[in-house]
Structure formats: structure tokens, C-alpha cells
Amino acid sequence: xxxxxxxxxxxxxxxxxxxxxxxxVARQMGWVMTRTARSPIFSQSHDFSCFIADRDGTLVSQxxxxxxHTGGGGFAVRAVLRDFGGDIxxxxxFVLNDPYVAGGNHLPDWVIARPVFVGGELVAFACNxxxxxxxxxxxxxxxxxxxxxIFHEGLRLPVLKLIEGDRLREDLWSLLxxxxxxxxxxxxxxxxxxxxxxxxxxxxxxxxxxxxxAAYRRYFDGVLAHADATFRSCIADMxxxxxxxxxxxxxxxxxxxxxxxxxxxxxxxxxLTVDFTGTADQVRGFKNxxxxxxxxxxxxxxxxxxxxxxxxxxxxxxxxKIVAPExxxxxxxxxxxxxMNTVFVAHEIVHAIWRAMAQALPDRSCAxxxxxxxxxxxxxxxxxxxxxxxxxxxxxxxGGGAVEGRDGFNLIGHLIAxxxxxxxxxxxxxxxxxxRVRRQEFRCDSAGPGTFRGGTGCHYEVEIPVAADHAFRGExxxxxxxxxxxxxxxxxxxxxxxxxDGGEDVEAPKYGVRHLPPLVLEAWSPGGGGWxxxxxxxxxxxLRDVRDGVVSAAxxxxxxxxxxxxxxxxxxxxRTATLRG
Numbered sequence: 001x002x003x004x005x006x007x008x009x010x011x012x013x014x015x016x017x018x019x020x021x022x023x024x025v026a027r028q029m030g031w032v033m034t035r036t037a038r039s040p041i042f043s044q045s046h047d048f049s050c051f052i053a054d055r056d057g058t059l060v061s062q063x064x065x066x067x068x069h070t071g072g073g074g075f076a077v078r079a080v081l082r083d084f085g086g087d088i089x090x091x092x093x094f095v096l097n098d099p100y101v102a103g104g105n106h107l108p109d110w111v112i113a114r115p116v117f118v119g120g121e122l123v124a125f126a127c128n129x130x131x132x133x134x135x136x137x138x139x140x141x142x143x144x145x146x147x148x149x150i151f152h153e154g155l156r157l158p159v160l161k162l163i164e165g166d167r168l169r170e171d172l173w174s175l176l177x178x179x180x181x182x183x184x185x186x187x188x189x190x191x192x193x194x195x196x197x198x199x200x201x202x203x204x205x206x207x208x209x210x211x212x213x214a215a216y217r218r219y220f221d222g223v224l225a226h227a228d229a230t231f232r233s234c235i236a237d238m239x240x241x242x243x244x245x246x247x248x249x250x251x252x253x254x255x256x257x258x259x260x261x262x263x264x265x266x267x268x269x270x271x272l273t274v275d276f277t278g279t280a281d282q283v284r285g286f287k288n289x290x291x292x293x294x295x296x297x298x299x300x301x302x303x304x305x306x307x308x309x310x311x312x313x314x315x316x317x318x319x320x321k322i323v324a325p326e327x328x329x330x331x332x333x334x335x336x337x338x339x340m341n342t343v344f345v346a347h348e349i350v351h352a353i354w355r356a357m358a359q360a361l362p363d364r365s366c367a368x369x370x371x372x373x374x375x376x377x378x379x380x381x382x383x384x385x386x387x388x389x390x391x392x393x394x395x396x397x398x399g400g401g402a403v404e405g406r407d408g409f410n411l412i413g414h415l416i417a418x419x420x421x422x423x424x425x426x427x428x429x430x431x432x433x434x435x436r437v438r439r440q441e442f443r444c445d446s447a448g449p450g451t452f453r454g455g456t457g458c459h460y461e462v463e464i465p466v467a468a469d470h471a472f473r474g475e476x477x478x479x480x481x482x483x484x485x486x487x488x489x490x491x492x493x494x495x496x497x498x499x500x501d502g503g504e505d506v507e508a509p510k511y512g513v514r515h516l517p518p519l520v521l522e523a524w525s526p527g528g529g530g531w532x533x534x535x536x537x538x539x540x541x542x543l544r545d546v547r548d549g550v551v552s553a554a555x556x557x558x559x560x561x562x563x564x565x566x567x568x569x570x571x572x573x574x575r576t577a578t579l580r581g
Contacts, residue, residue: 009215010222018219019226019311021207023063026050029128029200030064036195038188039133040432045394045413046422048130050196052204053077054220055122059314067303068105068342068416069129071296074314075103076111077125083159090117091166093194095176097135097157099290099338100150106293106338107154108132108142112162112190114197118208123216126200128193132186133390136179138513140378141390143471145253145511147286147337154339155179163194181378181388224315231316232270234306238360242266245355247348249329250479253285253340253511261330261345263352267360274298274353275323276330285511288332289341289349294324297346297416301353304418305364344475346416347371351483358485367401367408367454367529368483369415371476373494375508375521379468381434391433393462393521395440397423398476399447399455399491399528401483408455408528410442410550436463442550443492443524449559450488450530451537456550457491457525465518472496474510482529489534491527498522535561535580539571 029050034043041047049065057078062070079102080094094113096102104111108131116124131142137154138144147153155176162172176190177183208216242264249259259280266273282288289297299317303310310316324331329345332338351368358365374393381387400409413421426437439461448454475481476494483490497505499520508521542562545551547569556562563575 010218015219015222015226018207018211019061019223022052022061022223023312025200025203025207026052026061026063028203029126029196032196032199033128033130033192037192039185040424040429041133041392042130042189042192044422044424044428045392046420048128048193050128050200052200053125053127055124057081057125058224060124060220060223062312066417066420067300068293068296068346069109071299072103072105072292073111073127073129075292075295076129077103077113077127079103079159080113080125084161088115088122089165090115091163092161093163093197094159095157095162096159099292100334102158103292105290105296106341107150107156108135108339109342110157112193112197114201116201116204116208118205119213121213123208124204126197126204128196130189130193132180132189134181134186134378136181139471140181140388140469141376141392141471143339143376143473144286144513145471145473146513147339148284149335150337151335153286153337182390223311224313224318227311227313227315228318230311232319234310235267235272235319236270238267240267240269241360243356243359245352245359247352247355249280249283249345249348251510252283253287257283259283259329261348261352263356265353265356265360271319271321273321273323276328277323277325279325279328279330282327282329282332282336286337286340287329287344288336288338289330289345290338291324291331293341293346294330294349295322297349298322298353300416300418301350305354305357305361305366340473343414343416344371347414350415355483362486363404365485365531366403367448367450367485367488367531368481368490369401369408370398370455370457370491370494370526370528371481372396372398372414373474373476373496373523373525375470375472375474375496377464377468377470379466382466389433391429391435393460393523394421394423395426395429395437396458396460396523396525398494398525399457399482401528402448402450402452402454402488402531404452404486404531407452408447410455411458412455434464434466436465437461438463438520443527444550445552445555446492446524446527447550448482448484448489448491448527448530449534450484451532451534453530453537453545454482454488454491454528457494457527459524461520461522463520467515467517469513469515471513472509472511474508476526477510481526484529485531487533488530490529494524494526496521496523534559537562539576543571
């Protein structure tokens with residue numbers, strides 16, 4: 001069949017239905033995971049992502065979960081095909097995590113990949129990438145802030161056959177659990193991951209059977225080709241040229257450095273090159289990025305800049321060439337440490353690309369999101385010998401950046417999740433961990449001013465009444481970490497302190513691992529960037545912000561040029577007109 005005849009054989013309505021069914025299957029896998037996983041990191045926060053690849057390892061759907069997980073998922077599946085291409089059979093299941101040899105992004109994110117067979121033919125893979133609560137290594141909770149090489153970070157998994165012909169490899173299973181401080185949680189979580197891919201594989205097989213073995217490949221290829229054509233039209237709307245930007249990398253997790261993510265975007269017709277030449281060398285700490293992680297961050301940054309109906313598969317980015325110099329922080333050589341890379345430097349990669357894109361398409365620009373002030377607490381339950389817990393303090397989330405027409409989210413998970421990471425309910429956390437949350441409230445005067453302001457961030461205070469290990473990762477501490485756009489300004493910086501035995505506040509380290517006695521942890525997360533001139537903000541919006549307690553009356557006048565009546569219940573129109581001149 002000629003190329004023209006083959007294209008003509010694809011029914012566009014059926015093609016759309018195929019993409020929708022693939023995306024629905026990915027979401028179904030996610031629903032299974034949230035309802036069956038044991039750890040709150042999955043059942044509540046959704047720190048996992050389900051995706052589907054075709055038989056060649058190309059992503060055809062990444063509709064579920066967190067963008068930084070899924071964009072590079074094809075690297076993992078292609079590693080399975082590379083290592084087991086002649087030894088993949090029905091009812092096999094693979095596990096992997098290593099960023100150097102197995103297409104992983106960082107070690108805590110384990111991939112379960114299940115091949116899908118129809119009529120004896122390999123047709124696809126159903127996959128789940130999930131961040132395990134603990135995988136051993138030098139710090140409980142997987143984030144070893146003191147790591148200087150990957151061997152400090154936990155168990156490294158090449159592509160391994162975890163289930164062979166529907167028979168679980170008990171020896172390998174025991175090895176995995178033995179290397180976790182929370183083996184009971186891992187046991188339940190891995191079974192949930194396996195179950196989710198079993199459901200996904202069944203649904204994919206039904207789809208292929210409905211299409212027929214003779215036709216399904218055309219439609220899978222058609223899904224990718226449609227995505228390619230759609231994104232090429234987006235690039236073609238950009239003016240040809242080279243757009244350059246930088247985002248600072250000011251520390252290596254141990255000391256200040258003068259580094260940056262440097263990017264040059266070259267637009268030529270409907271093709272785009274993303275070149276990181278000039279980017280900082282790989283660093284001593286655990287913020288180095290793997291290839292899969294960098295590719296995923298680039299894809300996420302580009303996709304987020306355009307309409308939300310842009311297809312979510314790997315075909316979307318066929319027209320994108322990425323240049324990532326080996327030995328740089330965006331393509332580190334082994335044995336560089338990497339656990340932090342899905343958040344930082346992925347955040348910086350996205351910011352640098354957004355800054356460059358704003359030069360080409362300023363009407364679609366987005367202000368910078370703030371970086372987190374965060375730590376992980378791990379210890380043992382009082383009175384429950386041998387029962388460990390690992391708690392992620394996601395409740396201290398930062399503020400998001402504004403866009404034209406909408407303020408930034410006041411409190412949202414990491415930028416790299418784009419809202420896909422669900423913030424925990426603090427009352428539920430108090431039942432699941434030995435802690436008491438004293439405070440979680442929006443900050444005042446922390447949001448980046450703008451016609452549309454940034455998110456506020458929050459003031460978070462939690463009592464931890466047991467001795468515990470704390471892994472600090474406060475990238476948002478010490479200086480503003482968002483940026484304003486189109487005349488907007490950056491949000492405030494963040495701060496994190498510890499209070500031991502009712503004493504004075506002690507500044508928490510920006511990065512580091514500490515074993516500490518019972519304490520109170522207090523954090524002020526940073527604010528997101530604003531969009532547009534602050535004095536262009538509608539006075540009624542400023543009034544609402546003041547009454548909500550997120551902007552002070554003084555800042556309303558000094559920053560926004562909005563004066564309020566003496567009782568603070570209305571805008572003083574005359575004085576506001578004078579202030580705005």
C-alpha cells in the first residue's frame with residue numbers, strides 16, 4: 001500500500017476514538033493505583049504516572065499523572081526492548097529504575113512495564129512509574145541530601161524480569177523488600193503497580209482486538225503522526241529565530257555556585273531545536289539530570305506553553321531536537337547523584353525554556369513558579385517497635401506563577417507536576433503519622449505583584465514529637481525563586497526553621513540530613529511570580545486580596561496603587577485615581 005493509500009485507510013473519527021481510548025486506559029490504570037496502593041504518597045498524593053507505549057517503545061499515551069514522570073517514559077520501555085528483545089513473553093512483567101542503564105529518571109521512580117500480546121504478537125506496553133517511599137541508601141525516604149554519587153541514593157535496578165510467565169520471582173521480590181526501610185508499604189505498593197498494569201494491558205488488548213491485528217498498527221502510527229502535525233503547526237506559528245534565556249543554578253547542595261541552565265531555542269519553519277550548550281557542568285550534589293529526565297522536562301515545558309488539547313504522546317515532539325552536552329548538569333556522567341533531578345534541575349529547565357518562549361510568543365507567557373521549602377521526616381512510631389514511617393511535608397507547598405487572565409495558584413505542588421501532585425489533607429496525615437499540624441495558611445504580601453498576581457505560598461507549622469531523621473531540600477530558601485513576566489514581579493523567598501525543646505528558632509539547612517530530637521518545624525514557602533504591571537490590577541481584585549488577608553492595606557497602596565476606605569471594606573476611588581496617576 002502506498003503512503004497515500006495508507007493515510008486514506010485511516011478513518012479520522014476512529015483515529016480520535018483510538019486516542020481517547022488509549023488515554024482513558026492510562027487514567028483507568030491510575031484509578032486502580034490510587035485505590036489499591038498502600039502508601040499515602042500514592043493513594044493520596046498521586047506521585048505516580050501511568051503510560052502506554054507501542055511495541056517499539058514509543059509513548060502513545062501519557063494521560064495520567066505527573067508530566068516529569070511520563071515524558072521520558074519511552075526511554076524505559078526502549079531499555080526493556082534493548083535488554084530483553086528476544087525474551088519477552090505473555091504475562092512477563094519488568095521492573096527498572098536506573099537512570100544510566102535502564103532509561104530511568106531517578107532511582108526512587110520505579111517503572112513496572114507489562115508487555116501486551118494479542119494473537120501471540122507483541123502490540124504494546126502498559127506501564128506505571130511510581131516514586132517509592134524508601135529504597136534504602138544513605139537517608140530514609142529516598143532523598144539523601146548529602147549524596148555525592150548515585151551509590152549513596154539507594155538500590156539501582158537495571159531492567160529485570162520481575163514476573164516470568166505469570167510467576168513472581170520470589171528471590172528478586174525478597175531482594176527488593178530487603179532494601180527498603182518500609183518493606184510492608186513497598187510490598188503493597190508494588191502489587192498495586194502490577195495490578196494497575198494488568199488492568200491496563202487487558203484494556204489495550206481489547207482495543208487492539210476491536211481494531212484488528214491488520215489495522216491497529218496503522219492507527220497507533222496515526223495517533224503519533226497526528227500529534228506530530230499538531231505540534232508542528234504550533235511551532236510554525238512562532239517567528240523564525242533564535243531565542244536565548246538562562247535560569248540560575250546557585251548551589252550544588254553543599255555550597256553556593258555561579259551556574260545556570262542556558263538554553264537557545266531555534267525556530268526554523270515547523271522544527272525546533274532546544275540547545276543547552278553553555279549550561280553548568282554537573283554538580284557535586286544530587287541535582288544532576290539524566291537524559292530521560294531532561295527530555296521529559298523539555299517536553300513538559302513546551303507542551304505547557306500551548307493549548308491543553310495538545311496530544312499527550314511522544315509523536316508530539318518528533319519535530320524537536322534536543323542538544324544536551326555530556327558532563328553538564330542536564331546530561332551528567334556516572335556516578336553523579338540524581339535523586340533531586342525530577343524537581344530540581346527540572347524546574348530550572350522549564351523556567352529557562354519558558355523565558356525563551358516568552359520572547360517568541362509573549363501573549364502566551366507564564367510567570368515563574370516558586371520553588372519548594374521541603375523536607376522528609378523518617379522515624380519509628382512510639383510504642384510500635386520496628387514500625388517505621390516516612391512523611392513528605394508536601395503541605396508546605398509554594399505558590400504558582402500567574403498568566404494573563406488568571407492569578408497563580410496560592411498553594412500547589414512542584415512545578416514539574418503542573419498540578420498533578422495532590423497536596424495531602426493535614427487531618428489525614430495526623431492520623432497516619434505521629435505529627436500534629438499547628439498551622440497551614442496563606443501568606444500575606446508574599447505573592448509576586450502583577451495585573452494578575454502570583455500564588456501566595458503558605459505558612460506551615462508542624463509538631464513532630466519523636467526523634468527522627470530529616471532530609472532537608474529547601475531550594476526556595478534564601479532568595480526569590482520565581483520570576484515576574486510582562487511587567488510583573490517575583491514573589492517572596494522562603495524560610496524554614498526548627499524549634500527544639502521549646503527553645504529559639506534555628507535556621508534549617510538548605511540541604512542536609514540531620515537526626516534530631518522532637519521538634520517543631522516551621523516553614524514559609526515562597527510566592528509565585530506575577531504577570532503584568534501591578535498597577536493594572538483591577539481595584540476590586542486588590543480589595544478582595546486585602547479582605548482575604550493575602551495583601552496588606554499598605555501593599556495595596558504602595559505596590560498596586562489602590563487605596564481603601566478607612567474601614568477597609570471598599571475602594572477609595574478618588575485616592576486610587578491619584579495613586580495611579
